Amino acid sequence: MPNFYTDNEDLKFHLNHPLMKKIVELKERNYQDKDKYDYAPINFEDAMDSYEKVLEIVGDITGNIIDTNAESVDLEGPQIINNEVIWAKGTQENYETLKNAGLMGMTLPRKYAGLNFSLIPFTMTAEIVSRADAGFVNIWGLQDCAETINEFASDEIKEEFLPRFNKGDSAAMALTEPDAGSDLQAVSLKGDIKASYDKKTDTWYLNGVKRFITNGDADISLVLARSEDGTADARGLSMFLYERTSQAVMVRRIENKLGIKGSPTCELVYKNAPAKLVGDRKMGLIKYVMSLMNGARLGIGAQGVGLCEAAYREAYDYAKERKQFGKAIIEFPAVYEMLSLMKVKTMASRSLLYETARFIEIHKLYFHIAKERKLETEERIEAKKYQRLADIYTPLLKLFGSEYSNQNTYDAIQVLGGSGYMKDYSAERLFRDARITSIYEGTSQLQVVAAIRGVDNKGYLNQIKEYEKQEIDDNIDYLKHRLVAMTVDFQQAVDGVKEKGDREFSDFHARRLVEMAGNIIMGYLLLINSNTNDDYKKYAEIFIKKYFAESKESLEYILHSNMKDLNLFKQ
8 A cells, every 4th residue: 555655754854853852842832732632732742753753644645545636637638517516526526535634724723723834745746746636735725825824814703714724624725816917016906806994884895806716616715805995006905715605606617627637627707705804904815925925935846746756656656667679778878877866956955945944933822922922032033034935935846846846747747768758657747737837826037036035145155155055975075075166156157147237137047046046055954964864875976967067068158158148149
């Protein structure tokens, strides 16, 4: 019986990162719940044991149910019946199984019927589920909306709605409008969804259209709407909670997508839909969506890593069995190089995923603790540090996680050859599912726009210098010297762009600069992991040697390009 947790030792390695003790103790507030709830841990070891047991349950469900259902879900997909979205039979079975296993609201406090789990094992469940069915994780993973409610909603809203996640209520975040796309500041500027307040009923009402809403017919939705008349920017947007209890929202259509077909992507029409204000007016985009987006980027990072893992395994298993010219194709350099790079990209992006998750979690934990008591000076410094790191690492993760998943699924089809193009194997479905990851929740190009701040403010460079201080095993210390050289190249490239003093020139080379920084960071993470896990030495060597050469190429291009070159690309 396959288990998608126990068959992947790398997950356990990341679960046991040295920072986990700090994270668990902050999450459990020194285990204060142990006298209130019989399932609350009494110490760090007890908490970690709970994480392991739940991950094993998720691994069993994904390996034996979700993975088995993935093909039929892809063929059947959801449909609309009487203004209600009906999931494919396999999707319904997946959701019911996870709900009955108590795996909803995993990170919520126990007082809201949650498990009070760390973000790390929750992210691991998202990766594991994505490996089985990347479309289904979009439904199940949206329980993360509960975290936004927990962070910003009133106590009354939290007490009313948060316990419902544990009972299996589904969630959605309704942000995008037909004319706004990724420019969320443009929400409702062309007469789309607006929020109006009725003093008589003390109720907000939503009117307008939302498009490309994942799981749009969910039980509980977070809706971004323009609440302030006469505004044209982010300051006029607020966040609302809509509960699906009436026909006030019509599901106009389910999009016919290339991939992730089991996940319904809806166009919604709001007609006087009653809603509750979440937090403060005017802070919908400025504060609450930004928090949502960090979680969304982390989720897509996990989705990308899950797809990378699935693609690698499909290609590896096929290459061992498929024979050409008298031997298995895995023995040919053209194939084993491709497979090795697929594995390395999976390991590198997974290392970046859990590093990012740790940064996000520590920042969020201090955010919640600050509501309970005044933070100590050292804690405030740490909270700001991890917030800065979370803000620059999430777009980096989203960029690399999505691009690597596209590359790995593409290469998986290539390894399988003609068989990979057929529906007899999952490779073609993985390829179709991966394509959206570099588009939704901000395209790769928009992730670069967000990530370039980490270049400009030296956020990446400062963290690279922190990695550089860590001791590395003498046997692979030469690889650290290459990373130091790559850092010098990166700094030279940044200076070369700045010397031009032109915004368009900077934008033109932004992706190269961000990728140079990301390659150094992932190189260090693989190298640092090598100190405690010998398996990583091989992956670190392959990754660093490959991207050392690419770093030189990027530097050469940046230093020898000029403003005239930009005109060559203009249409």
